[in-house]
Amino acid sequence: MSLRSKLAAAAVAIGVAPLIVVVAPAATASAHGYISSPPSRQANCAQGKVQNCGDIVWEPQSVEGPKGATNCHGNNGRFAQLSDESKGWPATSVGGTVTFNWVLTARHATSTWQYFIGGTRIAEFNDGGRQPGATVSHTVNLGGRSGRQKLLAVWNIADTANAFYSCVDLQVNGFAGGTPNALAAV
Amino acid sequence: MKRHPFAAVAAVVLLLSGCGAAARPSGAAEYNAADVMFLQMMLPLHAQGLELTRIAKERTTRAEVRDIADELDTAQRDETAKMTGWLTDWSQPTAMDGDPAAHEHHGGLHQTSPAEIDALAKAPDADFDTTFLNLMTGHLHNSVELTRSEIEGGTNQPAKDLATTIRESRTKEIARLLSLVGAG
Structure with missing residues (x-):
């Protein structure tokens, strides 16, 4: 803006x-969007659950960088702490399928929303240049992966060269669609 | 809505004064363009925020969500009264003349639009809290972002103090909203 x-x-x-x-x-x-739940690294910083995050505490929505970056800070040097693996990022316990919710502060025309684990693209949602609606959420199948996983989500803007980056740390329980509590109830 | 009378005042001010700074009555508060723009841009944001909290107070079934909606409602009301009062004291319009929409085609308008407010009002019960928490969080981020230009470039001390208060208190409220959406 x-x-x-x-x-x-x-x-x-x-x-x-x-x-x-x-x-x-x-x-x-510049401020635009990030994943709020399960909490992304910038959401954990903004909540004070991870300390010494730098500027990101004030603007978790601002991890904007050139398209094609493969790290949690989107090659944006101001937010390099987001790629610091020594920070002890909390991981959210999930099943094999996860719904990711985004917070948006500007609804830019969107080409795609992409989700990567370990360099492999596991999901892509093509918005064809449309503006996002009031809320954005995507349900993603983690492809049978289990254990601790670092997921990278990328919001590719249609009419600029940039994208927004958000990493989410997950502890995958290895079965689809449930939670430990739900399993116990069965 | 008090907007229309003030818009009329704005037109008169623009017509009568080639130089607003010189037209300021002697002894009036010191302020500059950043102060005026901050207040004129924060007022519509607060009006949108009050719509979100009004709907949340009507519809949420979670006590923690209701609590934060109540708090934000009160804060935004108090701040709206202050900001309107300063602009009126300075004989400045309380609304900018159309300019914020210049970005809209790109989706870059950093505001909560009527479409989003309407979507919240119509959200299914099962999705309501998640929708509110994500919309309100985005809304508050935009409020925090708007304070930066005032803190850096404003000259009116009460307005700068308000910007600092908004920046700090909304950042704490964002943390609470995020913890609630994470626990939803």
Whole structure:
């Protein structure tokens, strides 16, 4: 978003253009989306469940980088902590099929939503350039994987060269569609 | 809605003043374009936030969700009154003239649109809390983001203090919303 142009417009509108040099923001704000549940690494940082995450605490929605990156920080150096495997990222216990929910702060026209584990693409949802609706969630089959898994989700924007990146740490229980509690109840 | 009378005031101000800064009454509060823009952009965000909390208070069945909706409702009401009061004191319009929609074709409008509010109102019961929590979290991120330009570029101390309060309190509320959606 161009905050700078809005500032300029506001300055012109109220007739204080000479002051614009004082108010021009140092960095263009960019903020768009991430996975909220199961909690992504940036969601865990924003909740304080992982410490010393840096800037991401204030803007978990901003992990924007060039398309095609394969790491949790999307090759965006400001958020390199997200790829630091020594940070003890909590893993969410899940079954073999997981529904991922996104928080969006701007609904950019979307080409695809992709999900990777270990460099293999396990799911892709093609939005064909449409704007996302009010909420976005995808149900993904983990393909029989079990144990601890690091999933990388990528939101590819249709009309820019960039994508948004979100890693989710999972502890897969190895059976589809259930939880330990549900199994015990059976 | 008080928006229409203020929009009329805005038109008059634009017509009468070639230079708003010079037109300021002597002895009035110091403020600059960043202060005015921050307030003018935060007010519609708060109006959208109040729609979300109103619907949540009506529909949620989770006590923790109701609690945070109540808190956000109160905070956004109090802040709306403050912000409207400052703009009125400064003889500035409480709404920008159409500009925020310039991004809309790209989907880059960092606001909660009527379509999203409507989708929440119509969400099936089973999806309601997840929908609310994700929409409200995104909404609050946009509020936090908007505070940055004010903290960095504003000159009016009460407005800057409000921006800092919003940034810090909404960040804590985002953490609570995320913990609730994770536990849903």
